[in-house]
Amino acid sequence: MTRAVTRSPQAAKRTESTDLATPGRGLSRRGLLGLAGASVAGIGLGVTGDRVALAAAATPGAASASAVYPFYGSHQAGIVTPAQDRLHFAAFDVSAGVTRAELIELLQDWTIAAAAMSAGQDIGEYGAVSGPYDAPPEDTGEAQGLPTAGLTITFGFGPTLFETADGVDRFGIVGRRPADLTPLPHFPGDDLDAGRSDGDLCIQACSNDPQVAVHAIRNLSRIAFGRAALRWSQLGFGRTSSTSTAQATPRNLFGFKDGTANIKAEEPDVVTDQVWVSAADGPAWLAGGSYLVARRIRMTIETWDRTILREQEAVFGRTKGAGAPLSGGTEFSEPDFALAGREDRPLIGAAAHMRLAHPSQNHGTKLLRRGYNFVDGNDDLGRLEAGLFFISFQRSPTQFTTVQLNLAKHDALNEYIRHVGSALFVVPTGTPDGSYVGAALFA
Amino acid sequence: MPRVIRSARLRSVSLLGVGLLGVGLLSGCVANTPAGESVALTVESSADGCTVSAAETPAGATSFSITNTGDQVTEFYLLGADGLRIVGEAENIGPGLTRDLVVQLAEGSYFTACKPGMTGDGIGKAAFTVTPSASGTVVNTDTAAQVDTANENYASYVKDQISQLATGTDAFAIAYVAGDDDAARALYASTRMHWERVETVAESFGDLDPKLDLREADLEEGQDWTGWHAIEKDLWPEHAEAGFEPYSADKRAALTEQLVADTATLDANVQELSFTLSQQTNGAIGLLDEVATGKVTGEEEAWSHTDLWDFQANIDGAKVLYSGVRDILLEADPDLASSLDSEFASLQTLLDAQRVGDAFTLYTDLTPAEIRALADQVNALGEPLNQLTAALVL
Numbered sequence: 080m081t082r083a084v085t086r087s088p089q090a091a092k093r094t095e096s097t098d099l100a101t102p103g104r105g106l107s108r109r110g111l112l113g114l115a116g117a118s119v120a121g122i123g124l125g126v127t128g129d130r131v132a133l134a135a136a137a138t139p140g141a142a143s144a145s146a147v148y149p150f151y152g153s154h155q156a157g158i159v160t161p162a163q164d165r166l167h168f169a170a171f172d173v174s175a176g177v178t179r180a181e182l183i184e185l186l187q188d189w190t191i192a193a194a195a196m197s198a199g200q201d202i203g204e205y206g207a208v209s210g211p212y213d214a215p216p217e218d219t220g221e222a223q224g225l226p227t228a229g230l231t232i233t234f235g236f237g238p239t240l241f242e243t244a245d246g247v248d249r250f251g252i253v254g255r256r257p258a259d260l261t262p263l264p265h266f267p268g269d270d271l272d273a274g275r276s277d278g279d280l281c282i283q284a285c286s287n288d289p290q291v292a293v294h295a296i297r298n299l300s301r302i303a304f305g306r307a308a309l310r311w312s313q314l315g316f317g318r319t320s321s322t323s324t325a326q327a328t329p330r331n332l333f334g335f336k337d338g339t340a341n342i343k344a345e346e347p348d349v350v351t352d353q354v355w356v357s358a359a360d361g362p363a364w365l366a367g368g369s370y371l372v373a374r375r376i377r378m379t380i381e382t383w384d385r386t387i388l389r390e391q392e393a394v395f396g397r398t399k400g401a402g403a404p405l406s407g408g409t410e411f412s413e414p415d416f417a418l419a420g421r422e423d424r425p426l427i428g429a430a431a432h433m434r435l436a437h438p439s440q441n442h443g444t445k446l447l448r449r450g451y452n453f454v455d456g457n458d459d460l461g462r463l464e465a466g467l468f469f470i471s472f473q474r475s476p477t478q479f480t481t482v483q484l485n486l487a488k489h490d491a492l493n494e495y496i497r498h499v500g501s502a503l504f505v506v507p508t509g510t511p512d513g514s515y516v517g518a519a520l521f522a
Numbered sequence: 523m524p525r526v527i528r529s530a531r532l533r534s535v536s537l538l539g540v541g542l543l544g545v546g547l548l549s550g551c552v553a554n555t556p557a558g559e560s561v562a563l564t565v566e567s568s569a570d571g572c573t574v575s576a577a578e579t580p581a582g583a584t585s586f587s588i589t590n591t592g593d594q595v596t597e598f599y600l601l602g603a604d605g606l607r608i609v610g611e612a613e614n615i616g617p618g619l620t621r622d623l624v625v626q627l628a629e630g631s632y633f634t635a636c637k638p639g640m641t642g643d644g645i646g647k648a649a650f651t652v653t654p655s656a657s658g659t660v661v662n663t664d665t666a667a668q669v670d671t672a673n674e675n676y677a678s679y680v681k682d683q684i685s686q687l688a689t690g691t692d693a694f695a696i697a698y699v700a701g702d703d704d705a706a707r708a709l710y711a712s713t714r715m716h717w718e719r720v721e722t723v724a725e726s727f728g729d730l731d732p733k734l735d736l737r738e739a740d741l742e743e744g745q746d747w748t749g750w751h752a753i754e755k756d757l758w759p760e761h762a763e764a765g766f767e768p769y770s771a772d773k774r775a776a777l778t779e780q781l782v783a784d785t786a787t788l789d790a791n792v793q794e795l796s797f798t799l800s801q802q803t804n805g806a807i808g809l810l811d812e813v814a815t816g817k818v819t820g821e822e823e824a825w826s827h828t829d830l831w832d833f834q835a836n837i838d839g840a841k842v843l844y845s846g847v848r849d850i851l852l853e854a855d856p857d858l859a860s861s862l863d864s865e866f867a868s869l870q871t872l873l874d875a876q877r878v879g880d881a882f883t884l885y886t887d888l889t890p891a892e893i894r895a896l897a898d899q900v901n902a903l904g905e906p907l908n909q910l911t912a913a914l915v916l
Contacts, residue, residue, distance in 0.1 A: 264743050265741075265743055266742070267739075267740045267741060267742045267745075268739060268740050269739060270739055270821075379814070379815050381814065381901060381904070382811050382814050382815055382904070385807075385904050385905055385907075385908035386811075386908070387804075387908070387911055387912065398619060398620075400620075401619075401620075403616075403618065403619055404616070405614070405616055405619070406616045406617075407590070407595075407616030407617035407618045407619055408616070408617065408618045408619075409618060412618070418595065418616065419595075420595050420613065420614035420616075420640065421597075421613050421614055421640060426595065426614055426616050459890055459893070459894065460818065460819070460893065460894060460897035460898075461894060461897060461898060461901075462897070484742070487742070488742060494811070494815070
């Protein structure tokens with residue numbers, strides 16, 4: 080048995096039913112960074128310790144810390160999973176000269192490492208501190224003693240994986256490219272930085288512990304050296320959406336509740352209708368997958384902060400305190416867009432963010448939003464480099480395009496935000512135990 | 523000195539958790555109310571009642587927290603002793619919502635009333651008494667005439683600037699169509715200053731603003747690009763992307779024809795404009811926001827790099843707006859006026875340092891330290907300037 084699967088009764092049970100000797104179940108040679116050994120090594124609990132067990136003892140009763148979401152399943156985790164508090168999102172470019180077989184090998188290595196980390200285990204044969212004394216540790220080690228804290232690792236493929244900008248089909252998959260996987264159009268006001276946009280591959284790591292999320296991206300990047308390199312990455316703190324009715328609605332850096340009307344995991348019909356690609360949508364390999372849109376939205380919060388409360392509420396169309404629609408009620412009351420106030424003007428103005436983003440204004444379109452606040456220090460003008468790292472999952476990119484075009488043209492919020500990064504990825508369906516992420520694409 | 527004043531003001535806000543900066547000018551007001559005397563009252567506006575939690579309060583900062591328990595949109599009014607003059611109001615409160623009204627009240631007799639449905643005379647009109655406060659100087663001033671004068675003066679200023687814009691645009695158009703690019707480039711920034719001085723007013727014409735002042739990045743795919751910046755790119759083609767094709771004579775003619783026609787429409791539209799006090803104070807704030815988001819970052823003039831002309835013009839416009847209400851502010855909040863005087867002057871000093879004859883340094887020739895100093899001073903001015911509406915209008 081591998082060291083990586085001896086941690087909990089559940090994990091052990093899963094291990095017994097799996098053929099660990101199958102090639103590809105362990106990290107490839109490249110993934111092991113030159114360390115010898117395939118996929119078997121018995122390093123037990125007594126040697127390196129079980130992160131989940133140790134952490135559970137350290138933080139009794141902390142549900143957010145002890146949450147474990149299995150990597151293997153019918154859909155990828157990290158989509159309808161209750162939004163964790165922290166994010167590390169990374170986009171990669173596949174290195175020059177990498178073959179189809181080497182790309183598959185990378186995805187296999189990433190799968191194994193992601194499954195181990197999702198279960199609260201170190202990666203590799205020996206983990207962080209138990210390997211040969213004269214070799215660098217396989218696991219970088221900063222997550223030792225930390226709980227999984229609900230870690231999910233979600234993989235996606237960008238348009239350029241299928242075909243480069245120059246029209247090169249590096250991996251023999253251009254024929255399997257989904258028709259909807261074309262770069263997003265230019266939206267009015269876009270001020271995109273190529274260095275913060277696009278990518279061949281993406282990994283979304285979410286956790287309730289920032290170091291656990293960073294540990295995941297750091298180790299997956301390391302595994303990829305020579306095969307894929309980081310193009311850009313983004314840290315996020317403070318989820319800005321709820322994806323479960325059990326979660327309170329959080330606030331964005333403008334101080335408003337965000338994502339009140341988001342798609343929730345408890346609405347399976349809506350999730351099926353709006354989030355998952357169906358077999359009929361095509362292509363067949365993508366059934367059960369989704370499309371991920373990432374937008375780095377910079378906020379000019381210094382200007383916002385000196386904006387009068389009346390305008391702040393008018394811009395959003397909600398009260399800043401309770402988050403109720405300006406047409407009345409409480410946070411979850413349906414907005415009444417027709418209800419007029421003084422001078423017969425609607426209480427929720429024509430340019431209010433909430434009105435323009437509402438499904439009723441977008442042909443019923445909904446997005447599953449999973450964004451995070453970010454503050455990356457400050458810029459040269461002494462302004463906080465702050466904003467919202469917007470992430471949405473949808474059955475088709477058209478859903479995002481419809482809503483964003485409406486917002487980009489009319490949203491009163493545009494005075495205070497700027498979209499500076501953009502990426503679209505297709506997210507393969509869940510990975511069955513024993514397979515690897517995206518296997519259907521290469522089958 | 524101004525910085526000390528400002529930080530003291532901010533501290534008083536955070537201590538009390540409410541904005542104390544509102545001054546009920548039109549009713550008489552209390553200056554320099556010490557922190558800690560704010561009184562919080564609640565109001566329930568129901569379908570058939572208007573219940574205030576107390577019928578009297580000491581003079582000073584008073585916060586009414588109005589909850590609409592009815593099923594219609596409601597309004598709350600604080601009226602003067604004559605039962606007519608509006609001292610403070612909170613409008614557009616949706617069913618179930620709570621909104622706060624913060625006012626500075628002088629000793630005297632008042633009335634409270636609610637207006638569910640926003641029509642009729644209101645209901646639940648009740649006497650409300652403001653008793654003497656231990657401290658605080660009462661200032662009673664009838665400022666209505668001053669406000670009217672400020673409003674009229676600003677309307678005249680807007681008309682004058684747009685008129686000069688129209689004249690300048692005609693001359694610019696002639697040079698550009700004739701292919702006299704040097705003359706057109708020389709007129710570009712100085713003509714646009716008339717637009718930028720009253721930019722918030724010009725932008726209020728939602729159909730004209732995008733036709734006249736849209737930046738390329740703000741275009742929607744497939745949208746026609748017209749206006750100043752489309753021409754700017756053609757006049758400074760060396761800063762455009764590789765492969766940029768200079769415009770044909772026909773395109774130049776079409777762009778200028780449109781520019782002249784749209785400017786003439788704007789000129790006609792502003793003749794009818796009048797302004798309220800809050801439109802003026804918010805206009806000043808809006809102009810400074812334009813500086814903070816577009817000019818100090820060098821994004822407005824992507825090819826000509828004449829951002830400092832726009833910067834100066836926005837500040838000119840904000841200064842005119844401030845000067846128009848300064849006399850009123852001197853009585854309402856002399857500390858704020860002093861702070862604004864000082865911060866405007868500091869910003870102008872920084873801008874003057876970049877003057878080169880009748881021109882300014884190009885944005886791309888500014889050092890990072892110079893840009894940083896301008897940005898910092900915009901923030902320093904922005905914080906007190908954005909208190910202006912609350913200080914004058916409530």
